Amino acid sequence: MATATATRTVTVNAAFLQEIKEVNQDLWRLLADVRRMCDSPATIDSAPRRFLGLVEALRDDLALHFALEEAYGYFEDPIDVAPRLCRQANALRAEHHELYLMIVDLSDASELLTQPGFLIGAVLKAVSQFQLFDQRLKRHESLENELIMQEYGEDIGVGD
Numbered sequence: 001m002a003t004a005t006a007t008r009t010v011t012v013n014a015a016f017l018q019e020i021k022e023v024n025q026d027l028w029r030l031l032a033d034v035r036r037m038c039d040s041p042a043t044i045d046s047a048p049r050r051f052l053g054l055v056e057a058l059r060d061d062l063a064l065h066f067a068l069e070e071a072y073g074y075f076e077d078p079i080d081v082a083p084r085l086c087r088q089a090n091a092l093r094a095e096h097h098e099l100y101l102m103i104v105d106l107s108d109a110s111e112l113l114t115q116p117g118f119l120i121g122a123v124l125k126a127v128s129q130f131q132l133f134d135q136r137l138k139r140h141e142s143l144e145n146e147l148i149m150q151e152y153g154e155d156i157g158v159g160d
């Protein structure tokens, strides 16, 4: 996964990035499953292994998703790109790494829930960890979608 490379020119390939988001239905399904369990923490308390399995699958799918976005959805050194779009693209691409670290932390915390004698406080902590991650991911996705639309807009602008 790319780390912040603030000095490089980078932009998105709007069509590819949009397609990667649309085809990765497993990821969004897993996210909805984890969200559902976090909405009623008692389900985690009674099935911590199921929760761990979902979080680990989400972590792995997310790693693949970010890798695909970075390989096909973003590209460096474009010939002509508005500096504002370039800055946004750079920031969003760098955010993948932070989001991935958050889900890795959550899977570590979820693993502890499968050990005997865990406390309900640990479940609630994992839930709030997930909610923070979920908010950041939602924001990331909506900003990437905005960038896709702006990129399409720029293309139309160039043709005018």
Ligand SMILES: [Fe+2]
Residues within 6 Å of the ligand: 066, 069, 092, 096, 140, 144
């Ligand atoms: Fe992304």
